[in-house]
Amino acid sequence: MGLDVNSIRSEFPILNRKLPNGKKLVYFDNAATSQKPQCVIDAMSRYYEEYNSNAHRANHTLADEATSALENARRTISSYFGTSPEQLIYTSGATEAINLVAFSWARENLSKGDVIVLTEMEHHADIVPWQQLSKDMGVEIRYVPINIENYFLDMAAFEIAVKDASLVCVVHTSNVLGIRNPVEEIIQMSHDSGAKVLIDCAQGAPHEQINFDDSECDFIAISAHKMAGPTGIGCLLVRKDAMEEMGPFMTGGSMIKSVTTKGSTFQEGHAMFETGTPRIAEAIGWGAAVEWLSQYDMEEVHSHIQEIASWTAEKMKNIEGITIYGDPKKSNSSGAVSFLHATIQSQDLALLLDEGGFAVRTGHHCAQPLMDALGVPSTNRISFWIYNTMDEAKSFVEHLEYVVKRFS
Amino acid sequence: MGLDVNSIRSEFPILNRKLPNGKKLVYFDNAATSQKPQCVIDAMSRYYEEYNSNAHRANHTLADEATSALENARRTISSYFGTSPEQLIYTSGATEAINLVAFSWARENLSKGDVIVLTEMEHHADIVPWQQLSKDMGVEIRYVPINIENYFLDMAAFEIAVKDASLVCVVHTSNVLGIRNPVEEIIQMSHDSGAKVLIDCAQGAPHEQINFDDSECDFIAISAHKMAGPTGIGCLLVRKDAMEEMGPFMTGGSMIKSVTTKGSTFQEGHAMFETGTPRIAEAIGWGAAVEWLSQYDMEEVHSHIQEIASWTAEKMKNIEGITIYGDPKKSNSSGAVSFLHATIQSQDLALLLDEGGFAVRTGHHCAQPLMDALGVPSTNRISFWIYNTMDEAKSFVEHLEYVVKRFS
Amino acid sequence: MEQRKWPKKLDPIVDEFAECFDSMERYELLFQYAKKNPSPLPIEDWSDSNQVHGCQSRAHVSCEIDENGRFLMRGGADAQIVQGLMSITALAVNGMSPDEVSQMSPDFTDAMGLKSTLTPSRSNGFLNMFNRVKEHAKNLK
Amino acid sequence: MEQRKWPKKLDPIVDEFAECFDSMERYELLFQYAKKNPSPLPIEDWSDSNQVHGCQSRAHVSCEIDENGRFLMRGGADAQIVQGLMSITALAVNGMSPDEVSQMSPDFTDAMGLKSTLTPSRSNGFLNMFNRVKEHAKNLK
Ligand SMILES: Cc1ncc(COP(=O)(O)O)c(C=O)c1O
């Protein structure tokens, strides 16, 4: 069968976009955020046009419809991630999800001297909350290095670091390198050492089918906007026993059972962690995105992306002065290709690529410790998704060759 | 001139909604959330259809456009609230805004024994975060009672409570009673006692023009969704000197200056409090909402609402068994009318009103201490906004009379 | 026609509701049934342990097996609509075997024309009450 | 026609850019100007205090008044496009009075056809660099 990429593209209005300079948009910044199919955009508009209402305590029809839609979205999304609605806590994104673990679980269950294992490959979202915790509580942080020959985690170092650890926080797939970490092994080894595990699936979820319950992982953080969903929403998936160990984080309406001037009691389970007016339109939009995605076989989607990425990387290697960071040919790479040119500085290159219509991310990608490990201040990064085509990749390689010839 | 309410209504697609039972929707649940004009819905769709991209570190055209739109929205919104963009921190809503003050300012600047003044009229969002702080840090909470004769804050009690207080947190306008508190006086008295002031403007912002800089208030919390904006966004407005006293709250990307495995340094000002992928579509939607709202004179909007509310309340008082909580005739009431019937229980009444097409909120309205003060477990509440009409109010009163006749 | 999944003795009640002219009449009928609770739970017996959660109004249910080994549900609620549904449920389940109760479906409310009033996200708690009764029945088996 | 708000000596440069066939040619020209910096800031003088913030690439600017009371801007950047703009800015401001510098507008970049490349949200920092120079000028007045 194969994916019908042309038909998929036709569902994304933005992919017809002409840039102000007349060039057709070639969107290669998918690791930063994905584009949205019309059905996702429409699901949110329909909510606002037909049944917008504050959810919960529904005593009127609109509130009933909004609440049902919110909770149906929770069912759709949790089931897509292989778990039950009770294990899903809506957050504003992966960043808030990780902060939630730091505030609700770690502050309640760790104490001075306890060890948290991170890697050099983490996104700042999975570093800074732990550094803050370390400052406040005196927990120790160990960083597992990467092997800069093959860009893999140094699993021998991990094995040592995980001893006596209480919490292990690892990125599923690096947003810079596209490297997919051996999370199954990491979860197993962490549990063997008695540590809880948080996997940052911000990049993983758009590229493979995550099965939370099967993974036996304790916490998984996900952002909707990188997987065809809207901005402003994401989730933390939490195993039952871990959830029972969590204390409240942000507090206010909805998460309470009762409030008096003497004190308050809280809801149990995921409801304790969701306060204030819910992200109703966002949840509905994400639900629609997940429904849209679930019509495709993620392995097929992955091979499609992988084919483009490995072809592109191979061609780029032949261009004078280009260095690639990561191993895009590896079959489980997410297809993010980080690169630099020897003489054209990364920002200059970004502008020269933009001039050709190519949306390419440039900078430290919120992963400065990884940049330090690679010995560079920044990289250019192209990253592909379901709607990208080999033709786009070809035109990119041509434009890059042209730019390098003219400007290096 | 007067408002052209019919023309305004035509901008809100949902107001043409027919409910499943064939009745026309009459939306009287505006204090829970407002409806959105087409231009707000379209602004968000347009973002997703034409220039969706992750913001910041913009090196390509789409990212540039998204970042500009995000920051233009900040300018539009902050200017509407009479302050500069630097004083506005985007949050997910008023609840997160208040939690931000608790985590970032209070935890840094208060200590055991310090006094926080609340009122009995607060929404749970402005109670529970302080109770948590009290549990964790031993700060003392004083609740200013309301006078249950006229439903006003007991300002004599406030005057006593504010002595030696470090922080005063007061709701601008009660979501249950519609009562607008004398916030100018409260701010003055608090500052005179050396206390900082947080005003919860979730209900205030949709009903009057908030001028943050002029108010001299230290913190103001606002939700977009109650003022024609989307779900999932709101803000905390913070005075410059208060912002300088705040420490980081949630951490991760964007809010940092540099991250190394040794430690991190943070951005200054509002950027320190915004981490992760921004609520881009939401900010754009809220910006459009504020632009839409700013074509109207809020005093005119207020009189329109007030006229409907006071007329309706007056008529309701004549219905056998109806008690009204609050003083909707007061000229600065927000037009929220809380009521109960002597024999028809509030939830039964809600369903009977819903059957007529009337969306009415019922419950404790996240204000259980206020319910306790009023001596009731819940109320029914109707609340009006710019697009409501006297005809809707008339049909509501008729239906209520009919229900009371038939079911009491 | 769909199969009726409720005890035969509910048929007249279901028909009575189904024949109502509109929702207002159905509500009126529920208000009437609220007064016909065959086995009320006196207010002084309303406790935290027999409270139905997720119900915005107060609703309490307690179940037992009577001397003849038959199921007996006692209920009370401050909202008439919930109370009416409780009465009807009690009329149905009282006298059944716990096994029969544990297999009952709440479909009769659909047939009564109350579907939209009783969606899971309406916080009137009928479904919670009903599930509570079935849980009791399972535990009493 | 819009009034030219830049020093006359920039006219030939502005014209040179305005006559470019497309953006690629303009960028090429900027790369060339990057090499013609009249007053470079040697890398060993790049410090935290003269770094231009909000600029993703490294850019440093330091300003002084020379013995003749004339403004002198020294700059260095690792990105050629920013460096090219710095060179052109230096060509413009060097030799001006601080007062003149503090009143300069960055409009010449629009006339050069670089508007879309230099929006405030592009993190290439040209505007930050330019404002930094003007601030210096104000302080040196
Ligand atoms: C007075 C008041 N404060 C705070 C809130 C909380 O706002 P949100 O749910 O948008 O965070 C509300 C809204 O319900 C409110 O009415």
Ligand SMILES: Cc1ncc(COP(=O)(O)O)c(C=O)c1O
């Ligand atoms: C690996 C990784 N973790 C975490 C995040 C943070 O996600 P968000 O910005 O949606 O909170 C990102 C996205 O940039 C990411 O790539």
